[in-house]
């Protein structure tokens with residue numbers, strides 16, 4: 001059963017926050033009194049975690065008087081900064097989602113659920129493949145050697161850096177860039193594993 005977030009009852013204290021799903025990267029707004037992601041808020045499309053981008057930020061009153069007229073772009077803006085004449089009144093209103101509660105979890109569901117799931121699956125799949133290629137190639141050995149102060153060849157150092165990037169891919173906020181990074185890294189891990197086998201796998205000895 002879905003119920004309204006109790007925070008939505010206190011309408012006097014509402015602010016409009018921009019939120020982004022860290023997995024499908026959907027951007028939406030929610031109207032709540034405080035940071036909506038202080039407690040876990042999950043994406044109803046892909047089950048990823050929403051993060052707060054900030055509440056709507058507006059120009060100073062003096063600037064608003066001189067600002068460009070508010071139009072349709074304001075309601076579907078990509079981020080919390082409003083620079084038009086509405087002074088934030090319309091900013092992000094075209095993408096406002098309700099927060100619902102289901103079995104103790106707080107959920108916000110973006111529109112175009114199938115599209116969000118496809119994006120999320122593509123990212124999760126690329127991440128899983130990169131991680132498994134990393135395990136198969138025993139890339140960890142490079143980290144251990146580096147920490148022990150051992151010298152890495154330039155090829156090894158490149159693989160080591162790839163592994164660090166894979167570890168941080170979830171923090172990237174461009175879907176295309178992070179999927180490309182993960183696919184490229186997976187290829188390079190495989191290549192490296194192949195080369196090590198050819199040369200008798202001296203590193204792992």
Ligand SMILES: [Zn+2]
Nearest residue numbers: 021024043046
């Ligand atoms: Zn999502």
Ligand SMILES: [Zn+2]
Nearest residue numbers: 070074084086
């Ligand atoms: Zn506006």
